[in-house]
Amino acid sequence: METTITLRERKKEATRQALHEATLRLALERGFDTVTVDAIADEANVSRRTFSNYFLNKEDALLYGDRARIDGLLERLRARPADEPPWQALTRSAAAQFAQRREPDPNWLGQLRLLRRHPSLLAQQAAIQAAFEHELANEIAARDPHPDPMRARVMAAVFLATIRTVTAHWTEQKTPSPLSEAIQTGLSHAASPFT
């Protein structure tokens, strides 16, 4: 599943990754909005036109990692026992996803720092998550003995919003505590009655 078989596909993935990294690197160097797509394409040694073949815009390219991370989360979720209650499956998947690296990827931290300052990135991130919300909601409904579509969607939305919020908050505080802990705390807040 990991190994993309054909050379063509491996190259494609490499290009995509290169563009993503070029975007991040330049954005951190010069500030996100002063970076042009031309510059990014240059940095990745492809034409500007090729950039457009891979990403819709700078935001999209920068947040490519987010897409991957969320995909990972979804995979973990699907791998969990089918009879596990939805919220527990979500929590455990999140735990697995965020616990993996002892110290977080510096690239990712850089991305988060940018995210905080640029509303256009926030918007794009939300759009990415919204696209996932449906799949997430389906997965949730599949585990619910009395599936209520709206409840499933709300749960999916709450889950994603919590992760996004906690991550943002964690980034702003230079908290020494690991992110995975913060996520668990946040999720438990979201899961317990707000009263």
Added chain:
Amino acid sequence: METTITLRERKKEATRQALHEATLRLALERGFDTVTVDAIADEANVSRRTFSNYFLNKEDALLYGDRARIDGLLERLRARPADEPPWQALTRSAAAQFAQRREPDPNWLGQLRLLRRHPSLLAQQAAIQAAFEHELANEIAARDPHPDPMRARVMAAVFLATIRTVTAHWTEQKTPSPLSEAIQTGLSHAASPFT
């Protein structure tokens, strides 16, 4: 509070409203992405340059109503007794905000229909709400006897995500039941343990 005193301010508001409505009208007629800013400005009898003075882009103009609605929500929240527990204050504010009209504004319904089909609108909406999240979180923290900043933010995010999700869901189902009910149900889902 309602009456803007000066002529200047009334005119400004009228222009803004005209641009918003022109955007909605044209988007419903021709489809959101085939409408140009030029056409909108024309329809509202101002120059394209003036459009830019009021809104960042088409999405922003279309979602002007959302901004207003959210502002209303915040006002209602602030008007509530200071010692009311946060989640209850939120729920009641939402109830007041959504119960007001017996049958929803057809313009708003049109807007919601567009929202569903256009990710760029979803993104913009999320950005608007994100900008709001801080104020909401502050209001929440102010009501919490043991304020935990992260918890307040999570609560704000959960609240907004729930409203957004329920509204979207309600729009997709032609449910005969009123939106305000759906919102209350959704909020109660979000507030009760997901277990």
Added chain:
DNA sequence: GGGCAAACTTGCCTCATGGGCAACTTTGCG
């Protein structure tokens, strides 16, 4: 190994857009 088709990249072009600037018009107020 050769060769063909599909996939990918690139350059070129066009149209839309955001926003700076400066001239002009409208409104507020002393």
Added chain:
DNA sequence: CGCAAAGTTGCCCATGAGGCAAGTTTGCCC
């Protein structure tokens, strides 16, 4: 009534998205 502030507009430019067609690379079958 007249000036200053606020708002509008036209002009301009840098950037961007994406269609199209020519050129290049890769996959695959003979």
